[in-house]
Amino acid sequence: MNRWLKKITSLGLLVFAVALVILIAFDSKRNPDVEYGPVQIEHFEPVSHRRSSEEHGEESRDQLQREPLARDVNSRPSIPKANFDAFLNSKPFKTQEHQLRWIKRRIQRLAPLWEDARQSIYSSQPEIFSSPKRVLLFLGLLSEYSAYDFATNAFKGGYLGELVQWSDLIAAVHALGHHMSLITRKKIIEKDVVKTEQDFDVVYTDYIGLHALRDLWLFPRLKCKLRIVDSFGTEPLYNLRTKTMNPDTWEMFSNWMFEDTRQFMTFYPHTPDNSFLGYVVEKSTISESAKQRKKEGVVYGKEGYFYSGKEEYLNFIADVTELHATVKDRLPRSLSRIRNHGILKFEDLQQLLQESKLFVGLGFPYDGPAPLEAIANGCAFLQPGFNPPHGPLTVGFFKGKPTSRSLTSQHPYLEDFVGEPYVYTVDMHNNRQVQEVVSKIMAGPDLKPYVPYEFTPEGFVERLGVYIQKQNFCDGFNIALHKEASASSVLYGHKANEPIDGKRELRSCFWSQKKLSSWWELDLGREELIRKLRITNMFDWYLVKSWVETFLSPFQVKLLSSDKSMKQSRKHIEERLLYIWDDIQETARYIRIESLGYKEVRYFVICAVDVYTEETRKPVWPDLSHLKVQVSDHDETCTTTCHRKGLVCERSYFNHLNSFKSLVKWFPCNLNKTMTGRVNNVLPAYSSSDKACLINSDGFLFSCAGRSLTMARLCPCREYRKGQVALPRL
Numbered sequence: 001m002n003r004w005l006k007k008i009t010s011l012g013l014l015v016f017a018v019a020l021v022i023l024i025a026f027d028s029k030r031n032p033d034v035e036y037g038p039v040q041i042e043h044f045e046p047v048s049h050r051r052s053s054e055e056h057g058e059e060s061r062d063q064l065q066r067e068p069l070a071r072d073v074n075s076r077p078s079i080p081k082a083n084f085d086a087f088l089n090s091k092p093f094k095t096q097e098h099q100l101r102w103i104k105r106r107i108q109r110l111a112p113l114w115e116d117a118r119q120s121i122y123s124s125q126p127e128i129f130s131s132p133k134r135v136l137l138f139l140g141l142l143s144e145y146s147a148y149d150f151a152t153n154a155f156k157g158g159y160l161g162e163l164v165q166w167s168d169l170i171a172a173v174h175a176l177g178h179h180m181s182l183i184t185r186k187k188i189i190e191k192d193v194v195k196t197e198q199d200f201d202v203v204y205t206d207y208i209g210l211h212a213l214r215d216l217w218l219f220p221r222l223k224c225k226l227r228i229v230d231s232f233g234t235e236p237l238y239n240l241r242t243k244t245m246n247p248d249t250w251e252m253f254s255n256w257m258f259e260d261t262r263q264f265m266t267f268y269p270h271t272p273d274n275s276f277l278g279y280v281v282e283k284s285t286i287s288e289s290a291k292q293r294k295k296e297g298v299v300y301g302k303e304g305y306f307y308s309g310k311e312e313y314l315n316f317i318a319d320v321t322e323l324h325a326t327v328k329d330r331l332p333r334s335l336s337r338i339r340n341h342g343i344l345k346f347e348d349l350q351q352l353l354q355e356s357k358l359f360v361g362l363g364f365p366y367d368g369p370a371p372l373e374a375i376a377n378g379c380a381f382l383q384p385g386f387n388p389p390h391g392p393l394t395v396g397f398f399k400g401k402p403t404s405r406s407l408t409s410q411h412p413y414l415e416d417f418v419g420e421p422y423v424y425t426v427d428m429h430n431n432r433q434v435q436e437v438v439s440k441i442m443a444g445p446d447l448k449p450y451v452p453y454e455f456t457p458e459g460f461v462e463r464l465g466v467y468i469q470k471q472n473f474c475d476g477f478n479i480a481l482h483k484e485a486s487a488s489s490v491l492y493g494h495k496a497n498e499p500i501d502g503k504r505e506l507r508s509c510f511w512s513q514k515k516l517s518s519w520w521e522l523d524l525g526r527e528e529l530i531r532k533l534r535i536t537n538m539f540d541w542y543l544v545k546s547w548v549e550t551f552l553s554p555f556q557v558k559l560l561s562s563d564k565s566m567k568q569s570r571k572h573i574e575e576r577l578l579y580i581w582d583d584i585q586e587t588a589r590y591i592r593i594e595s596l597g598y599k600e601v602r603y604f605v606i607c608a609v610d611v612y613t614e615e616t617r618k619p620v621w622p623d624l625s626h627l628k629v630q631v632s633d634h635d636e637t638c639t640t641t642c643h644r645k646g647l648v649c650e651r652s653y654f655n656h657l658n659s660f661k662s663l664v665k666w667f668p669c670n671l672n673k674t675m676t677g678r679v680n681n682v683l684p685a686y687s688s689s690d691k692a693c694l695i696n697s698d699g700f701l702f703s704c705a706g707r708s709l710t711m712a713r714l715c716p717c718r719e720y721r722k723g724q725v726a727l728p729r730l
């Protein structure tokens with residue numbers, strides 16, 4: 001018996017030893033720089049927190065020889081390399097190879113530039129790297145929810161702007177050393193994020209991804225952490241849609257009710273109510289000294305229909321210089337003088353631009369990346385100006401989009417921030433002007449390649465790094481959590497304390513019984529100096545239109561002292577999902593919410609009540625020390641007012657100006673008139689006709705974009721860094 005036991009034991013040890021050897025061999029093949037998370041979801045750890053294989057052995061000596069400054073105590077601070085090769089061969093790029101193929105190629109091509117940017121920004125601003133965050137990127141445009149196949153069409157002359165921006169965002173997050181989860185399928189989120197309830201500091205997605213995430217039960221928890229990659233921008237007026245506001249706005253773009261529209265991140269800095277994310281413009285890779293520029297031009301437009309109606313304009317230019325095109329189908333016969341190359345490889349297109357002096361715009365597409373890329377290759381950009389401006393009231397393209405922007409040219413950023421000799425804006429129907437400008441460009445000296453700093457890898461990394469560390473759209477501790485609540489009546493199966501239980505789901509809402517009027521009351525336990533109040537009537541991802549009239553009701557909020565005496569009150573008449581009462585500055589113990597006179601018996605629903613003091617309210621960024629107050633002209637947006645003064649409008653400062661105290665400093669307010677709080681995207685403002693000073697009763701509608709024919713606006717402006725408009729001046 002003992003003999004057999006010994007044999008079995010020996011055999012077991014042998015099997016264990018073999019298994020251990022296999023495990024070690026397998027593990028040695030795994031990339032030591034990649035830390036794998038749950039199935040199908042990748043957590044790429046910050047480089048500064050990973051031990052690289054280059055820290056020991058022969059590779060270490062080679063590395064020190066290649067980078068002698070790394071051990072020079074007098075050199076600038078350095079940080080370990082980001083190891084883009086390991087990143088691009090990590091799990092997300094393998095399991096989602098088709099969706100990420102174009103993105104991978106772009107990141108691979110620009111990897112040395114991203115590495116240089118990482119080192120440069122770390123040497124000057126190491127604090128940007130000091131606190132790695134958990135970042136989720138859900139690329140909705142590449143998911144099953146997208147009606148357009150971006151991944152396939154990227155190699156067939158399809159739209160590239162969105163893919164360019166996502167590529168650069170992914171690369172910069174990696175360069176900054178954050179913990180990254182990269183996903184293109186909602187089912188992966190449902191399996192590995194929702195079920196495990198993983199927490200993230202920042203979540204990037206787009207409008208398509210936003211619709212996919214909306215049905216998840218954890219959506220309310222993520223909402224303040226979301227950043228929406230949004231090419232054209234979303235103004236506050238369109239973020240808030242009710243029965244009387246924006247009925248024609250597409251369902252995709254409306255009624256999201258983000259508390260701060262700076263969560264929308266744009267392609268260009270055209271909408272200061274949003275955050276400018278941008279992208280990176282690739283520099284020339286072919287030596288300029290080896291190229292002799294020809295007196296020829298390249299037309300901007302890959303689709304044949306872009307050329308329709310532009311024949312006369314293009315033929316007048318062709319009278320002055322030879323023109324080339326890169327159209328994937330045929331050009332009209334009337335443009336036979338234009339040489340069409342078809343869709344070119346990236347390297348061939350770069351060479352064509354470097355041999356040319358002119359890049360010709362056709363008026364569409366708007367705000368594309370190609371003109372900046374042409375300027376980066378030494379071309380001058382000729383673009384049509386628009387009179388009247390192109391916008392929602394004049395061009396069908398903008399109908400339904402969440403913006404009131406009026407474009408005065410095909411590329412307003414280049415018109416406003418770059419200008420001659422790189423950008424010329426002309427009337428395309430003025431043949432004489434067009435020919436004179438083209439002749440001037442052809443007769444002038446060759447231009448040096450130029451890229452604005454904010455469109456370089458270094459500028460992008462700096463901007464994104466500051467955003468991730470400084471932008472915080474989530475308030476701090478909600479002092480209402482788990483306090484006492486009471487109500488006039490409670491529907492069976494519900495409780496009065498559900499709006500303050502910390503849960504964010506439909507089944508955890510207070511419901512009254514059907515009554516003509518109802519109330520709900522919160523007891524904070526003691527008097528608190530209240531700074532901000534947020535009331536959620538219903539979580540929007542469950543909402544259907546028919547429910548609006550059934551469950552959403554106008555109501556009045558009362559702030560009461562310990563003896564139940566009235567301190568302040570505010571009525572909310574507009575039926576919506578979420579209400580914000582900010583800048584309260586009132587001491588109160590009780591918060592009472594009363595429905596306002598139904599015409600018939602109905603439920604009264606409250607899903608969440610959040611109360612914040614000055615200490616628990618989210619901080620203001622940029623700091624208020626950068627505030628420069630300006631007064632607008634009538635019929636002028638704050639965006640324009642600030643721009644005239646060489647400043648930029650800063651939405652985060654509106655709260656600070658939205659008071660009678662601020663208005664009387666700048667306007668001769670009639671003190672005998674009752675100051676009226678209104679729901680309007682131009683307030684705070686001054687009405688010259690009756691000398692009334694008006695404040696905004698709804699923080700959702702603070703907007704740089706609003707304008708009024710009868711009122712002068714109080715505009716919060718700030719200075720900005722040269723070449724980095726998104727960041728405050730140092």
